[in-house]
Amino acid sequence: MNKSKPxxxxxxxxxxxxxGLTGFGGGMAIVALVERICVHEKxxxxxxxxxxxxxxxxxxxxxxxxxxxxTGHHLRGIRGGVTAAVGFxxxxxLLVSLLSWIYFTYNKLPQLQAALRGTNPVIxxxxxxxxxxxxxxxxxGANGALMALAAFGATxxxxxxxxxxxxxxxxxxxxxxxxxxxxx
Amino acid sequence: MTSLVSLAWIYLxxxxxxxxxxxxxxxxLNHIMVEQYRWLTLRQFLDGLALSQLTPGPLAMLATFTxxxxxxxxxxxxxxxxxxxxxxxxxxxxxxxxxxxxxxxxIKGTLxxxxxxxxxxxxxxxxxxxxxxxxGAKELIIMAIGFAIFKWTKVSPMLVILxxxxxxxxxx
Numbered sequence: 001m002n003k004s005k006p007x008x009x010x011x012x013x014x015x016x017x018x019x020g021l022t023g024f025g026g027g028m029a030i031v032a033l034v035e036r037i038c039v040h041e042k043x044x045x046x047x048x049x050x051x052x053x054x055x056x057x058x059x060x061x062x063x064x065x066x067x068x069x070x071t072g073h074h075l076r077g078i079r080g081g082v083t084a085a086v087g088f089x090x091x092x093x094l095l096v097s098l099l100s101w102i103y104f105t106y107n108k109l110p111q112l113q114a115a116l117r118g119t120n121p122v123i124x125x126x127x128x129x130x131x132x133x134x135x136x137x138x139x140x141g142a143n144g145a146l147m148a149l150a151a152f153g154a155t156x157x158x159x160x161x162x163x164x165x166x167x168x169x170x171x172x173x174x175x176x177x178x179x180x181x182x183x184x
Numbered sequence: 185m186t187s188l189v190s191l192a193w194i195y196l197x198x199x200x201x202x203x204x205x206x207x208x209x210x211x212x213l214n215h216i217m218v219e220q221y222r223w224l225t226l227r228q229f230l231d232g233l234a235l236s237q238l239t240p241g242p243l244a245m246l247a248t249f250t251x252x253x254x255x256x257x258x259x260x261x262x263x264x265x266x267x268x269x270x271x272x273x274x275x276x277x278x279x280x281x282x283x284x285x286x287x288x289x290x291i292k293g294t295l296x297x298x299x300x301x302x303x304x305x306x307x308x309x310x311x312x313x314x315x316x317x318x319x320g321a322k323e324l325i326i327m328a329i330g331f332a333i334f335k336w337t338k339v340s341p342m343l344v345i346l347x348x349x350x351x352x353x354x355x356x
Contacts (some may be wrong), residue, residue, distance in 0.1 A: 019240075020240055021240065022240065023240040024316075027206075027242070030240065035310065039297065052282060053275075053278075055292075056278045056282060056333065058214065058295065059203070059274065059278075059291065059295060060199075060200075060203055060270060060271045060274050061202050061242075061244070061268065061270065061271025061274070062242030062243070062244055062271070064207050064241075064242050065232065065241075065242055065244075065268065066271055066275045069272050069275040069279070070273075070275050070277065070278070070279050073275065073276055073279035073280070074279060078276055078355065081272065081276045081279060082272065085268065085272050087244075088241075089241055089268065090241055091239070091240065091241075092239035092241025092245050092248075093232075093248055093260075093261075093264050095215070095239045096235060096236055096239055096241070096245045096248040096249055096252075096260070097248060097252060097257055097261075099235045099249075100232070100235065100249045100260065101239065101252070101257075102248075103231065103232075103235060104252070104253065111353060113356075114352050114353045114355075114356035115349035115350070115352045115353045116227075116231050116349070116352065117323070117352045117356050118326060118348040118349050118350070118351040118352020118353065118355070119231070119234040119348045119349045119352060119356070120230050120231070120234070120317060120318075120323070121318060121323045121324070121326040121327035121330060121348075122234075122326060122327065122330035122344060122345060122348040123230050123233050123234050123237070123313075123345070124230075124313055124314045124327055125328070125330035125331035126309060126330065126334055126341060126344075127207070127210060127309060127310040127313065127334050128240070128307075128310045128314075128331060130221045130306055131303060131306040131307040131310055132335070134207070134299070134302070134303045134306060135300075135303045135304070135307070136318065138296075138299040138300055138302070138303055139300045139303060143300075144299075144300035145300070146303050147298075147300040147304065148300040148301065148303045148305065150301075150303035151301040151302075151303075151304025151305050151308065152304040152305075152311075153304075155211065155309075155312070156308045156311050156312060161215055162208070162211035162212050162305050162308075162309075163201055163212060163215075165301060165304075166201055166203070166208065166215065166301060166302070166305065168209075168301075169298040169300075169301030169302075170294065170298050172271075172297075172298070173293075173294045173295075173296075173297030173298040174294045174297075176293075176297055177290055177293035177294045177297060178290070180293070181239050
């Protein structure tokens with residue numbers, strides 16, 4: 001790793017703009033792209049450190065953005081992290097702004113309405129598939145299954161706010177972690 | 185139109201509870217935008233989801249769309265900046281201190297433990313959105329085809345959404 005000459009903020013910015021422009025597929029596709037460019041092509045960060053960043057990136061927010069922030073910070077501190085995050089989000093932000101403008105301006109166009117009637121069911125099926133795949137990976141044992149069912153029931157049948165359900169699950173889970181730690 | 189300050193506060197709070205991957209945002213944003221503030225109809229919310237999935241950015245780009253609706257371009261900008269502030273700040277702190285984060289096993293254990301609840305919430309979102317927005321055999325068939333493609337092939341969601349839009353244009 002070349003530590004003698006720090007990477008310029010401009011280069012960080014341009015690199016992550018490129019990632020934000022070309023990383024179609026989202027999520028893990030972005031992580032793979034960041035890894036290829038920053039670990040292998042540019043040697044900006046070691047593969048081990050990158051994996052640490054990925055692990056911490058699961059804590060809060062989208063991990064595609066988080067690995068960009070982490071890598072940028074590794075190169076140039078806080079300014080580098082913010083530069084990488086802004087660079088990565090900027091292309092998507094501009095694209096969504098443009099699409100939103102078109103959407104709210106030409107909402108009444110019958111062609112647009114027809115097209116969106118086609119995308120609507122597909123969005124629902126995407127969410128269903130995500131729930132199934134996540135469930136396969138994350139639900140282990142009866143405790144997890146019960147928690148998932150309770151969250152589902154509380155939202156669908158009792159109409160609870162998702163944020164409160166999440167908070168209750170976090171408190172329960174923290175209690176379990178502390179209990180396991182005490183009894184380890 | 186809502187003031188930019190209250191928009192910032194709303195999205196900052198969403199950013200703080202944004203755990204377990206972007207999909208938990210679907211129930212959260214649906215509740216806030218459609219049921220609480222009524223900035224969007226359910227239909228618009230789902231259309232916004234489709235649009236934000238057309239970009240390489242995370243699903244949280246839905247914040248840009250909903251913010252745009254609430255306050256124009258500036259609203260979208262404020263929503264996007266503030267929903268991402270908590271996770272960017274956290275990653276900067278982590279980047280600075282991660283050699284010394286000893287309590288990480290506790291944090292990691294807690295987060296892993298609440299993931300089943302996220303699964304339940306995502307499933308509930310699919311249920312609620314499906315029940316209130318799908319109607320007619322045509323839409324159910326499109327949903328079934330979409331399900332099969334997402335479940336058993338690796339075609340990118342962007343292409344599937346574009347294809348579905350084209351299909352909608354042709355059959356409606």
